[in-house]
Amino acid sequence: MLNCEEAFYGGAAGGGKSESLLMAALQYVDCPGYAAIIFRKSYAELILPGALMDRAREWLTGTDAEWKESEKTWHFPSGATITFGYLDNESDIFRYQSAEFQFAGFDELTEFSERQYRFLFSRLRRPDNSNIPLRIRSASNPGGAGHDWVKQRFVTEGLSHGRIFIPAKLDDNPSLDREAYIKSLNNLDPVTRQQLLNGDWSARTTGSMFKREWFKIVDSAPANCSYVRRWDLAATEAGKGKDPDWTAGCLLGISNGNYYVKDMKRMRGSPQSVEALIKQTAQIDGVATRVFIEQEPGAGGKSLIDYYTRQLAGFTLRPDRPTADKTTRASPVSSQAEAGNIYLVNGLWINDFLDEIEAFPSGAHDDQVDALSGAFVQLSVPDNSFDAWNKTLLKQAQLGDKNVSLD
Template sequence: MWGSCRRGKSDALLMAALQYVDVPGYSAILFRRTYKDLALPGALMDRAHQWLDTTDAHWSENAKTWTFPSGATLTFGYLASENDKYNYQGAEFHFIGFDEGTQFEEAQYRYLFSRLRRLKGSSVPLRARIASNPGGRGHNWVRQRFLVEGQSKGRIFVPATLEDNPYLDTEEYENSLLELDYLTRAQLRHGDWDILPDGNKFKRHWFKIVDDYPRDGKVVRYWDLAATEPKEGTDPDYSASAKILQKDGQYWILDVRRDRLTPKGVEQFVYSTAMEDGRGIPIFMEQEPGSSGVNTIDYYARKVLVGFDFKGHKTTGRKEIRANPVSAAAENGNVHLVRGPWINDFLDEITSFPQPGVHDDMVDCVSRAFLKLTEEKDRKFAISPMVTGLKRKY
């Protein structure tokens, strides 16, 4: 993968696609999200014409394909909708490239790997390449795949800076970038994959990170369950939980955790967390509407959390509305995060909330735990020991 803006990544992608056009039977395809993106001045198709119009290669306007004297082909395609990936169901390619990869869905990207094929004994390698700036609808999955998992999964990320392109008028381009907002400028100029857009509910600087908390406040643990393991091309919700303490109008978020597990794995996740907290901590769990929600709460009360102070909790309304009390308390400086390995993921999620395509499981658990602390003023709450030895994935 190549990353960020005006660093020659599209040229590198096109060169990689053309690398084996002297080999009979070689086939490559380059994707943009829409046909319009392909056809823009300076975009991939235009650039290919600049390079190939004076060669022996033949261009087919109908097929959007260059055919070379060897019989090798380079095709241009697009994936405007999720189902467009099936247009290539019967095709075979040695090379597949995605320009501006964060504009694609992860399911589209993964599906096209099934089109990488070659004959036995072929010396041409099967390759997939992606070039992209940070930002866009696919920012999270691209970052996870190449920057987080990257090297451990054999995926190479090649960063670059504006200075790596000696043919660009750097000063003029810098002036153009000054017209952008700070977030977009950081993504395009510096290839910053870690900077995230703020939603309209929370700001990072509202939250105080602390090492200690009162021992005589009211404490609850709240759960929101999901029971779907991640599979190729999917991005399911998490089972998530938040543990919060309240005292004198101040709130300490002691622990937030999440995981994607099978139903049996979720049960063990809930039980082991309860044992870690201790039997004195009240536990609430979202109760889904209808009989299935009743049955789930009944099952956890009788089979999983026997002996714990456990209840189901029915909630209504939109998540954005439920988050308002937390947002107000945080803005007023009344929310503290007790230092732990969960904080970075939590801040990334809550400051992006609410945005399409961004998970909000941890945010919703915190919102509901706040609700229980304010609803149950007369309930006897336990005092939680400091959370230590967290071993779950966050």
């Protein structure tokens, strides 16, 4: 039993970190006046199935403890309480500035700022005659916005400052289906997998999501590839002292579970020159190649897609509306590249592409990576096989659909 002020349980996913926090919070609920609070970054994360509030309900329902929904608090016969809170924004700390706790817990500490964490020390208080220890307990996987400060405070400084760091391992949780979970983690990019599987605090996503040697260079792609061309748009010309984004268009094909980057267009220019490139490229790729353009949020993004749909009459054009950040979208591509399933068809574009993707996500630009990630998503959705696509094209042609377009 740890009675030190600070302790952190961090490392591999699946080690039972959340359960450990809840058990620590429950440790003194038989003591009158004991008050504990456990934080997640957002309220939505607190109420997820299997998350802290759900787990507490499983453990405490049927006991003498009473749940008060309006307070998000369990009340115990002794008068002790355990409350669930969140600190979504920096200003949320002030909602607790008049509170008093003997225990504060942080689940997924790397999602919090150091200021939010340190503020809770001001809320740790107890009466003079109390023997309840003042404790802050936290748990997290490596990674996340707070990775650096959490690593510095507990992994690097740790014991030298009286802070206990307990490494979390997958084997710490005997109830977990270890084999199935490892299989699931193998779908992640190498850096995230190293963090979550092995609890490696030195594994960082700093330009190491991709390695250039993972990509095999071939002279041609198989004849039966099904292709998409996905564009990441920018419309700013380069100038002195300026380093604007690029317009990038990735032509990606799939055949027998392998992916082939056949071509990558990349340019900086005016909106007119970008439009001319997209139209010319569509003509070169042919009508069997589906065209996707990233749609920015709002009316402006929709208007741009509508405009290009008219300009590319006769070709299949669809908007691509990303719902995740660039690193998340690139993760499955990284996994496929590491497995040796992504090939590059020899061309003058390859060196620039490899330089950019090897530096991602820390490089100056990520337009080609984003274009590839978007193309990969479109090829990975069900029923996008080459045969199904060509059968659809043939059927539409027979029905006299001049635009050869799918809804």
